[in-house]
Amino acid sequence: MHHVVLERWSRGTSIIHRRDPRAKIIALVAFLAAVATTPDSCAPFRLPAYAALPLAAILAARLPLGGVAARAAVVLPFCGVFVVFSLVAGETQRAAALLEKSYLSALAALAVAATTPVARFLAGLEALGAPRFLLWVIQFLHRYLFVTSEQAQHMRQAAASRGAGGGFRFRSWRLRAASSAIAVLFARSYRRAEATYRAMLSRGFQGRIQLLYELSPDWGDALLVVLGIAVSIGLRVAMVLPA
Amino acid sequence: MTDPVVQVAGLRYRYPDGTLALDGVDFRLEKGETVAVLGPNGSGKSTFVLHLNGLLQGEGTVSVCGMRIGHETLTPVRRKVGLVFQDPDEQLFMPSVLEDVAFGLLNSGLKPEEALPKARHFLRLVGMDHAGEKAPYHLSGGEKQRVAIAGVLAMQPEILVLDEPTTFLDPPGQRDLLALLRSLPQAMIVVTHNTLFAESLAARAVFFERGKIVGEGTPRELLDCFNWSLPGPSRGQPPPAAGSSGQSRL
Numbered sequence: 001m002h003h004v005v006l007e008r009w010s011r012g013t014s015i016i017h018r019r020d021p022r023a024k025i026i027a028l029v030a031f032l033a034a035v036a037t038t039p040d041s042c043a044p045f046r047l048p049a050y051a052a053l054p055l056a057a058i059l060a061a062r063l064p065l066g067g068v069a070a071r072a073a074v075v076l077p078f079c080g081v082f083v084v085f086s087l088v089a090g091e092t093q094r095a096a097a098l099l100e101k102s103y104l105s106a107l108a109a110l111a112v113a114a115t116t117p118v119a120r121f122l123a124g125l126e127a128l129g130a131p132r133f134l135l136w137v138i139q140f141l142h143r144y145l146f147v148t149s150e151q152a153q154h155m156r157q158a159a160a161s162r163g164a165g166g167g168f169r170f171r172s173w174r175l176r177a178a179s180s181a182i183a184v185l186f187a188r189s190y191r192r193a194e195a196t197y198r199a200m201l202s203r204g205f206q207g208r209i210q211l212l213y214e215l216s217p218d219w220g221d222a223l224l225v226v227l228g229i230a231v232s233i234g235l236r237v238a239m240v241l242p243a
Numbered sequence: 244m245t246d247p248v249v250q251v252a253g254l255r256y257r258y259p260d261g262t263l264a265l266d267g268v269d270f271r272l273e274k275g276e277t278v279a280v281l282g283p284n285g286s287g288k289s290t291f292v293l294h295l296n297g298l299l300q301g302e303g304t305v306s307v308c309g310m311r312i313g314h315e316t317l318t319p320v321r322r323k324v325g326l327v328f329q330d331p332d333e334q335l336f337m338p339s340v341l342e343d344v345a346f347g348l349l350n351s352g353l354k355p356e357e358a359l360p361k362a363r364h365f366l367r368l369v370g371m372d373h374a375g376e377k378a379p380y381h382l383s384g385g386e387k388q389r390v391a392i393a394g395v396l397a398m399q400p401e402i403l404v405l406d407e408p409t410t411f412l413d414p415p416g417q418r419d420l421l422a423l424l425r426s427l428p429q430a431m432i433v434v435t436h437n438t439l440f441a442e443s444l445a446a447r448a449v450f451f452e453r454g455k456i457v458g459e460g461t462p463r464e465l466l467d468c469f470n471w472s473l474p475g476p477s478r479g480q481p482p483p484a485a486g487s488s489g490q491s492r493l
Contacts, residue, residue, distance in 0.1 A: 143379070198293070205346075206350060210349035
């Protein structure tokens, strides 16, 4: 699963891994803003220049370039629908811009996610003012996605062992079985959420998850912010300069 | 006789759907004592232990180390009673093992630089110091159970309550857990269906049925009285008589 690999990558010790999560988030937001506001007319040949920034971060973090690049492609099917609409409407440049912007944004977000453990990433977001409740939801989703997907896998195996599956032909009973399985997974997740909350209360939880590793920015973090913003703005300006 | 560390009197609890889960439970636990809680599914064992650190509050009284559980005593009571849940996945909710063990320490007001060495110490105590940076979903069932116990022990409770601790453990894992629990100084309440585990760990046991404690004695006495052991290895022997309850009460 993607988040298991990301988890492993995020435990690295490179110069990028060691940066304060707030610095990485600020640099990421600057980059995303620059990409998003770039005119579609810069596609398809100028826009890829933005890739220099996330690629530099990925290389400095000693992450596997091919692995990160491949995982960033998961965003393509989602933007693919709009790309198809644009192509049908005859706007090929807009379609290319959509494709490139989506991929570049995913690549940059992945570079940050793969170099920042979830707890530190969420602490960085909280320090920057993100709503705490939303961050808890993200943390628990990340933690229990794996458990729930494992349960779903077990249910699928149990169904297969009783003769379900085989072939791709649509059967109404399959739909009913799938919807029942989803309902069971939902009920189990609800029960697990209650039990987890009880476990938290029993260990003194009083409404705020404390962070084990305190955030302490240094000059390297300041440099990352400055560089991230400056390079993003520089690239953004260069995009609209006459050739 | 010294004052008990846990004293429960006339405890009744009804779930919101109307099910009467506890119907007048009286119980006491002495300092350093280990008690096994036995009984059929749905007899109220887990509901009972949830009352011991105020996660559920029914009618009657529950006192821990002389403190009657109420809204104002919840925080100190939860420091005294460490509750280990049946499914360790429900207890390990933080992104890494070390952060999970430190969760209770940070909640009790320790600073990160104080909590970190303590968390490492308790991970070492349960033999899991190599896994501090791992995510909980990378651990086996036995390893998760050990980390869950470390997270509770880190709060240095006076009473340890374990709800079905052997459910996800293979026999070697159960043996390791038994050795670990025997080495701990805390008073313990262990809810279990595992008769061998109960006999090996506890000198005293209570038997729950329909929300009441209906028997008390050594684990062996209760297992015999309530016909709670499995039949012998011979396939020719008749199964034990239907119904779990013994004719006589201890």
